[in-house]
Structures are given as structure tokens and as C-alpha cells.
Amino acid sequence: MKTIRVLTLEDAQRIGAAAQAEALANGWAVSIAVCDASGHLLWLQRMDGAPPMSADVAPGKARTCVVSGKPSKVYEDMVNQGRIAALSMPVMPLEGGEPILHDGRVIGAVGVSGVKAAQDAQAARAGIAALDGGAPA
Secondary structure (H helix, E strand, C coil), X not given: CCCCCCCCHHHXXXXXXXXXXXXXXXXXXXXXXXXXXXXXXXXXXXXXXXXXXXXXXXXXXXXXXXXXXXXXXXXXXXXXXXXXXXXXXXXXXXXXXXXXXXXXXXXXXXXXECCCHHHHHHHHHHHHHCCCCCECC
């Protein structure tokens, strides 16, 4: 059997706080979701002023990363390049989701929604950077 690292609530809170700090520093109102390795939500926050829909979109972006092991931007790029069949995949093809990796294995993901796609991704990566041993794909 393998020993697998798992995210704790404390980890999720640290990731969320760092993503929120990045958003606040840039004047962005977003929702931030942190999922575990099975795609279940560990932590969700919708900042004041964030679009209500962002609270549904952020967890979807995070789940996309867990099931695929890739940033959600990969699927947005597929669709934008004409591969519309990607829309039938069980993913949210919108940039802003980033997997959390440890020793090359997905242990969770962060999804951010509420501003421009690249800004969502920037906040998600800032959250992951706060976690020791975590790195975006």
C-alpha cells in the first residue's frame, strides 16, 4: 500500500487565506473553493461583492483539476481551439482551477471565480504557494 498525503481543514484554510489575500491586494471580489483529492469541497468562501454564481463555479473548477490532474485552463483552451466535444466531458472548461500536487500526485485543487480568467488562476496559484509541498501543475 502507498502512503498518501491528504489536505486538512487547516491546509484548506491556509490556501484560502492566501488566495483571498491575493484577491484583496488586487481589488478582486471572488469565490474560492478548495477540494480534497476526491473532489469533495473542504472550504468555500464568497468574498463580499463576488458574483453569486461564482460560488457555484469555483468548486466546479477545483473538481475539474482533481478529476483530470490538470489546470482547468487546459479545457478552456480545447474549447477555444474548436474542440467543442470537450463540453461533454465532466469538467468545467473555465480557467481558474489549479491542482495541488505532492510527489506528482493530485492531493486536491483550488478553484477561483469572479474576475477575469487569468486573474482567477493567479489567485488560485497564490493559494497553493502558501501550502508547503504544494505546487501548481
